[in-house]
Amino acid sequence: xxxxxxxxxxxxxxxxxxxxxxxxxxxxxxxxxxxxxxxxxxxxxxxxxxxxxxxxxxxxxxxxxxxxxxxxxxxxxxxxxxxxxxxxxxxxxxxxxxxxxxxxxxxxxxxxxxxxxxxxxxxxxxxxxxxxxxxxxx
Amino acid sequence: xxxxxxxxxxxxxxxxxxxxxxxxxxxxxxxxxxxxxxxxxxxxxxxxxxxxxxxxxxxxxxxxxxxxxxxxxxxxxxxxxxxxxxxxxxxxxxxxxxxxxxxxxxxxxxxxxxxxxxxxxxxxxxxxxxxxxxxxxxxxxxxxxxxxxxxxxxxxxxxxxxxxxxxxxxxxxxxxxxxxxxxxxxxxxxxxxxxxxxxxxxxxxxxxxxxxxxxxxxxxxxxxxxxxxxxxxxxxxxxxxxxxxxxxxxxxxxxxxxxxxxxxxxxxxxxxxxxxxxxxxxxxxxxxxxxxxxxxxxxxxxxxxxxxxxxxxxxxxxxxxxxxxxxxxxxxxxxxxxxxxxxxxxxxxxxxxxxxxxxxxxxxxxxxxxxxxxxxxxxxxxxxxxxxxxxxxxxxxxxxxxxxxxxxxxxxxxxxxxxxxxxxxxxxxxxxxxxxxxxxxxxxxxxxxxxxxxxxxxxxxxxxxxxxxxxxxxxxxxxxxxx
Numbered sequence: 030x031x032x033x034x035x036x037x038x039x040x041x042x043x044x045x046x047x048x049x050x051x052x053x054x055x056x057x058x059x060x061x062x063x064x065x066x067x068x069x070x071x072x073x074x075x076x077x078x079x080x081x082x083x084x085x086x087x088x089x090x091x092x093x094x095x096x097x098x099x100x101x102x103x104x105x106x107x108x109x110x111x112x113x114x115x116x117x118x119x120x121x122x123x124x125x126x127x128x129x130x131x132x133x134x135x136x137x138x139x140x141x142x143x144x145x146x147x148x149x150x151x152x153x154x155x156x157x158x159x160x161x162x163x164x165x166x167x
Numbered sequence: 168x169x170x171x172x173x174x175x176x177x178x179x180x181x182x183x184x185x186x187x188x189x190x191x192x193x194x195x196x197x198x199x200x201x202x203x204x205x206x207x208x209x210x211x212x213x214x215x216x217x218x219x220x221x222x223x224x225x226x227x228x229x230x231x232x233x234x235x236x237x238x239x240x241x242x243x244x245x246x247x248x249x250x251x252x253x254x255x256x257x258x259x260x261x262x263x264x265x266x267x268x269x270x271x272x273x274x275x276x277x278x279x280x281x282x283x284x285x286x287x288x289x290x291x292x293x294x295x296x297x298x299x300x301x302x303x304x305x306x307x308x309x310x311x312x313x314x315x316x317x318x319x320x321x322x323x324x325x326x327x328x329x330x331x332x333x334x335x336x337x338x339x340x341x342x343x344x345x346x347x348x349x350x351x352x353x354x355x356x357x358x359x360x361x362x363x364x365x366x367x368x369x370x371x372x373x374x375x376x377x378x379x380x381x382x383x384x385x386x387x388x389x390x391x392x393x394x395x396x397x398x399x400x401x402x403x404x405x406x407x408x409x410x411x412x413x414x415x416x417x418x419x420x421x422x423x424x425x426x427x428x429x430x431x432x433x434x435x436x437x438x439x440x441x442x443x444x445x446x447x448x449x450x451x452x453x454x455x456x457x458x459x460x461x462x463x464x465x466x467x468x469x470x471x472x473x474x475x476x477x478x479x480x481x482x483x484x485x486x487x488x489x490x491x492x493x494x495x496x497x498x499x500x501x502x503x504x505x506x507x508x509x510x511x512x513x514x515x516x517x518x519x520x521x522x523x524x525x526x527x528x529x530x531x532x533x534x535x536x537x538x539x540x541x542x543x544x545x546x547x548x549x550x551x552x553x554x555x556x557x558x559x560x561x562x563x564x565x566x567x568x569x570x571x572x573x574x575x576x577x578x579x580x581x582x583x584x585x586x587x588x589x590x591x592x593x594x595x596x597x598x599x600x601x602x603x604x605x606x607x608x609x610x611x612x613x614x615x616x617x618x619x620x621x622x623x624x625x626x627x628x629x630x631x632x633x634x635x636x637x638x639x640x641x642x643x644x645x646x647x648x649x650x
Binding site: 140 | 211238244260264302359415416419424436578582583608
């Protein structure tokens with residue numbers, strides 16, 4: 030079950046875009062990172078319209094790599110397939126991810142993100158939250 | 168916290184941070200800057216990123232940073248790093264996601280006075296001929312075989328297919344084609360992304376700008392470049408589009424493993440790298456060159472399209488409506504070059520991330536027409552402010568691995584710019600200054616407001632003061648097309 034409370038904020042970066050993301054679980058952290066990225070892009074889509082199901086699966090060396098791969102794949106869908114992927118069910122175990130998603134046609138995009146970078150990426154955990162800082166190349 | 172007193176001031180425009188500053192630094196960091204620009208740079212992470220870059224294995228000389236520097240991701244924007252071919256590394260993040268993002272300058276014989284009544288028409292025509300914005304496609308309809316040829320032949324593919332002339336190739340860095348490019352080292356996804364996008368401008372800070380030559384500082388050099396006071400020129404700024412972004416994404420991902428395999432310690436995962444002589448390094452270089460060739464070709468096609476717009480607007484009023492290539496340079500690229508380091512000539516891989524090549528007079532890589540005078544260096548300002556045409560000096564070869572600045576450099580975040588400016592107000596303000604704007608997105612335009620950038624004249628003062636380059640001409644915008 031994905032918690033829908035906001036869990037990201039844009040922070041200063043001179044030329045590109047940077048997000049602080051936090052959540053009580055690793056799954057929600059990934060979900061919040063995706064929502065934050067969509068917010069940066071400024072996507073318009075009719076989520077009440079027709080959709081198709083998409084399943085993404087990734088295995089990685091660590092969770093940071095998993096997060097970059099997951100977000101990069103969603104970027105690819107946005108810019109190359111003009112589809113917005115919305116999480117239906119997300120499962121992360123060890124360094125593997127399985128995500129069932131619905132894809133919706135995009136009507137408008139405000140901004141291009143060229144890539145999700147690894148710049149200073151580190152998923153940390155404190156008493157209450159998982160936290161990560163993400164930098165996107167604009 | 169880095170402060171001015173940490174630097175050794177070489178002269179008014181050169182500052183060095185010794186490699187003793189942080190224990191993992193392998194070479195010093197040399198920054199070309201005025202004191203005020205340097206102090207301003209402490210407000211973001213650009214200097215720290217330069218220090219991080221200096222920890223890579225096999226670096227030669229210093230990490231060099233240009234006065235238009237600002238914070239990037241991994242390397243700073245405006246950074247130059249030269250690594251030894253034999254025991255150095257190549258880092259995709261040191262070249263960037265927009266591989267061979269660069270600038271092309273075209274001259275005309277059209278005087279500004281003749282053009283003034285037609286500028287609005289010209290802006291609309293350029294916008295129609297040159298697809299821009301997100302998801303734009305050009306209608307060139309490449310197939311898989313043709314895009315592979317683009318990756319191998321670069322601008323030559325465009326000329327062979329009717330987009331421009333052979334003279335354009337002579338006045339393009341590396342004649343618009345890097346050797347040893349290999350499309351087989353590019354993922355199918357990257358090729359797929361490149362197919363519909365050849366001949367498109369893209370979005371963000373990419374632009375096509377029509378300027379007029381406002382001031383000439385060296386009439387002999389201006390004449391050699393074909394620049395005449397009051398005549399129109401065209402500047403095109405774009406890169407390798409989704410193909411290049413995907414190549415960098417793929418290899419940054421792959422190199423996460425390479426640093427472990429080769430036992431390379433890095434302070435930031437975006438600085439991942441591989442030995443130049445390793446399979447991973449060779450594969451990336453071959454893929455990066457293929458993406459760079461795509462970008463050269465992209466600017467070649469766009470220049471042809473801009474000329475079609477000029478033909479439509481100006482052919483009815485003058486027979487001198489043609490465009491002539493002045494030069495085309497990359498500012499995100501990795502190249503094998505020979506440089507003098509500690510008195511010895513050595514072959515290095517020069518990473519330029521937001522820095523242009525700037526070879527001085529006599530260098531064999533320069534086109535015949537410019538060889539005796541130095542390489543043209545094209546420095547776009549921010550939208551609505553002046554841009555500069557420079558010529559590289561001999562000193563650039565000794566001081567900066569034959570490199571110079573690439574623009575004004577961002578000062579304000581996009582987030583802050585969007586809060587501070589409105590796209591529609593900006594269009595009005597620029598129109599009041601006589602500048603026509605065609606923009607795909609008003610919020611995108613606000614992010615590119617002139618005040619979000621440093622004063623380009625201040626940047627030019629540094630590179631001229633440091634003797635890297637000399638002034639040839641200053642051009643001012645009259646029409647800007649942005650994606």
